[in-house]
Amino acid sequence: xxxxxxxxxxxxxxxxxxxxxxxxxxxxxxxxxxxxxxxxxxxxxxxxxxxxxxxxxxxxxxxxxxxxxxxxxxxxxxxxxxxxxxxxxxxxxxxxxxxxxxxxxxxxxxxxxxxxxxxxxxxxxxxxxxxxxxxxxxxxxxxxxxxxx
Numbered sequence: 001x002x003x004x005x006x007x008x009x010x011x012x013x014x015x016x017x018x019x020x021x022x023x024x025x026x027x028x029x030x031x032x033x034x035x036x037x038x039x040x041x042x043x044x045x046x047x048x049x050x051x052x053x054x055x056x057x058x059x060x061x062x063x064x065x066x067x068x069x070x071x072x073x074x075x076x077x078x079x080x081x082x083x084x085x086x087x088x089x090x091x092x093x094x095x096x097x098x099x100x101x102x103x104x105x106x107x108x109x110x111x112x113x114x115x116x117x118x119x120x121x122x123x124x125x126x127x128x129x130x131x132x133x134x135x136x137x138x139x140x141x142x143x144x145x146x147x148x149x
Contacts, residue, residue: 037064
């Protein structure tokens with residue numbers, strides 16, 4: 001449980017660093033903003049699935065404004081922090097049944113879903129860094145070891 005909590009602290013730290021980088025751009029590259037929006041919207045979808053709420057997975061490729069990203073990042077961080085505070089090791093093995101955007105049903109453990117969300121975000125934040133570098137900007141240091149230092 002301790003590792004997952006730390007992963008989500010890192011996830012929020014990394015999201016904030018990307019958000020700060022995108023805020024400093026006069027006109028952030030649309031692809032970078034779309035990838036960041038997707039990351040945050042996917043976090044929201046998975047959180048809602050875990051909580052048994054409507055998830056609207058069709059909307060995960062919607063481009064949000066920087067302000068919308070900021071609001072959703074804060075909402076996701078609060079939601080996951082509260083969720084994790086109430087989970088035990090035993091709860092992590094609970095199974096969530098959900099449907100994807102095409103209506104196909106799946107079931108996964110909460111542990112696997114939480115791991116997926118953290119890794120999915122890191123993947124897309126890496127893509128955002130590549131885009132920042134391609135447009136001549138300094139990529140954001142997002143490595144876990146930088147977070148724990």
